[in-house]
Amino acid sequence: RAAAAAFQENVGRQGNYPHGIDIVTRADYFALGNRSNAFLVVAPFVASFPDYQEALANHLVTRQLKHWDFAVRVLAATALRKLVPMFPAYFVATVLPTLLNAAMSADVPTRHGAACGLAQVLLG
Numbered sequence: 001r002a003a004a005a006a007f008q009e010n011v012g013r014q015g016n017y018p019h020g021i022d023i024v025t026r027a028d029y030f031a032l033g034n035r036s037n038a039f040l041v042v043a044p045f046v047a048s049f050p051d052y053q054e055a056l057a058n059h060l061v062t063r064q065l066k067h068w069d070f071a072v073r074v075l076a077a078t079a080l081r082k083l084v085p086m087f088p089a090y091f092v093a094t095v096l097p098t099l100l101n102a103a104m105s106a107d108v109p110t111r112h113g114a115a116c117g118l119a120q121v122l123l124g
Contacts, residue, residue: 004032018051039075044082053087054094061098065113073109077116084124091121 004027011020026045032038047056057080064076084091099121102114 004029019049023049023052035072036075039079040082043079044086047083047086050087053083054090057083057087057090057095061095061117065099065102065117066107066110067113068109070112073113073116076113077120080117081120081124084121091124095121 004024007017007020007027008024011017011024017023023046027042031042043056043060047053060076060080060083064079065073067073067076080091080095096118099114099117102110103118105111105114
């Protein structure tokens with residue numbers, strides 16, 4: 001939510017963010033206050049703009065799928081599934097190899113997140 005406030009401030013002051021107003025109106029404080037809504041509704045909306053697709057997918061894979069909280073890992077994997085149809089080539093070329101490598105990690109949360117991510121990406 002703090003990042004949304006900072007993004008809103010920058011969009012308002014500088015105005016040089018692609019689709020900034022559209023994102024600000026959808027990713028407001030209340031929309032991001034519900035974790036499920038943030039992952040499953042707002043994130044796919046932001047990813048509908050090509051300028052943000054790879055960065056968002058990369059963040060979900062490299063940060064959220066390794067999160068200490070089980071529920072966050074599951075939400076991140078489910079969010080990835082919603083992104084696959086938007087830019088499938090990126091998932092084939094980048095995300096799947098990254099997740100396959102992470103699935104061999106000795107770190108249990110990393111391995112669990114990779115397994116969830118792989119399953120959801122393949123279903124997507």
